[in-house]
Every structure is written in C-alpha cells, then in structure tokens.
Amino acid sequence: MKSISKILLAIIAIAALTVTISGCTTPTPVPSASPTPAPSISPTAAPAPGKTWDNGNVGAITATAQNPTEVTFSKPVNISYINTYHWNGAKGATPGTISLKSEDGTIYGPWQATGADGQGGVKNAYWVVYPYVTLKAGKYTVIDSDPSTWATNSAGNYIGFAHIKYNETA
Secondary structure (H helix, E strand, O other): OHHHHHHHHHHHHHHHHHHHHHOOOOOOOOOOOOOOOOOOOOOOOOOOOOEEEEOOOOOOOEOOOOEOEEEEEOOOEEEEEEEEEOOOOOOOOOOOEEEEEEOOOOEEEEEEOEEEOOHHHOOOOEEEEOOOEEEOOEEEEEEEOOOOOOOEOHHHOOEOOEEEEEEEOO
C-alpha cells in the first residue's frame, strides 16, 4: 500500500510540475534593436500588470487610416507593448514597423513588428512590437509604416487602431 501511495504522490507531483511548466510556455518578449534616439530602456517594464490605452471599436473596419493616432500620457511611462490592426479585407498585411513621435518631433523606433492572427484567423492582422522604452509625459503619435492597410472606421474618426500597454513611472 505504501508503494501505491508513493506512486500516486509522484504522479501528483509530476502533474503539478507539468501544469507549472505549461503555464510558462509563452515566449518572453525580446526588446528590438536600439531605437533612434536611444531612450532609456527599463528592464522592469512588462506587458502586464499595468495600464492599457486602446482606441479600437467593434464597428465595421475600413482600411487607410486618415487621421493621426495620438495618445497623451500625463506622467512618464514605460511602454512595453504596442500593436496596430491591419484587417485589410481579411488579408492582413506583411508586418512593417511601428514608431512613436513625440510632440517635440523626437521619433522613438522604428521597431520591426511581428504578425499575429486577427479575427477569423486572418494572418498578420495584428502588428506587434515590444519596445521597452521610457517616455516623458506628453503627446505622442503612433506611426505605422503601412497606413494604407491600417484598420480604422468612421466611428473611430478614421484614426488607425492601436493598443498600447504601459506602466507609469515616478
């Protein structure tokens, strides 16, 4: 009976270890090449927990963002994640680059995006970057290298859809 108990305990321990390991299979984001200009890089920035800025909506998508996508941060922030949406008539688009331009004209990036599936499994509908960049408080414009496929709609005032994850800093 002791042998069966030991075997059951070993199976439970292996199962717990498997659950723990399987929960760690998400790749750790790797910062891209140094942006221009070289901002301070924060190793403590992480996609979560933190705050999220998102201007998407559930309306019918059109392409060709016509108005600037702007976000204002009232405090300095560590940006850990940015995505832009490229539905492009259910075709997606080859990932390009994403940058941020401050109101003083400083450009952070460009960062080479990787593609992720969108609604209905559309390949490369999301362009994703992990910039790990610290920005001072202020207004920033998201710059996407392919505005002709950058999703938008009239409900969004024809501003390209973007999603940003960040943490405020002191």
